[in-house]
Amino acid sequence: MAYVDKTLTCRDCGRSFVFSAGEQEFFANHGLVHEPVRCPDCRAARKAQRPATGEVGPTGQRTTPRQYFEAVCSACGQVARLPFEPRLDRPVYCSDCFSRQPRASTSHSPQY
Numbered sequence: 001m002a003y004v005d006k007t008l009t010c011r012d013c014g015r016s017f018v019f020s021a022g023e024q025e026f027f028a029n030h031g032l033v034h035e036p037v038r039c040p041d042c043r044a045a046r047k048a049q050r051p052a053t054g055e056v057g058p059t060g061q062r063t064t065p066r067q068y069f070e071a072v073c074s075a076c077g078q079v080a081r082l083p084f085e086p087r088l089d090r091p092v093y094c095s096d097c098f099s100r101q102p103r104a105s106t107s108h109s110p111q112y
């Protein structure tokens, strides 16, 4: 299977860039089926910014240490460790009680 250099258009800046045969082979070897949508410049610029939010899985090496907040569970009274800051105007549940709650529209962890 021979790869040929391709010219793609960057989604961010609109400039065309070369998706070289070597890169295509690299992508194929790593099981990546999607062609890059951004030129190397924009990719580097995005990497330099804050880590991508929800676009790609957190495979980066820099993982922020998980911070926990302690609060008293509104249901069972135990100390619950929360991965988010508890809000005073909302009841707080430990993970056990939270999983027992009916799936209400929670404001955190939006899923699209």
Ligand SMILES: [Zn+2]
Pocket (backbone or CB within 6 Å): 010, 011, 012, 013, 014, 015, 038, 039, 040, 041, 042, 043
């Ligand atoms: Zn670009």
Ligand SMILES: [Zn+2]
Pocket (backbone or CB within 6 Å): 073, 074, 075, 076, 077, 078, 093, 094, 095, 096, 097, 098
């Ligand atoms: Zn509880």
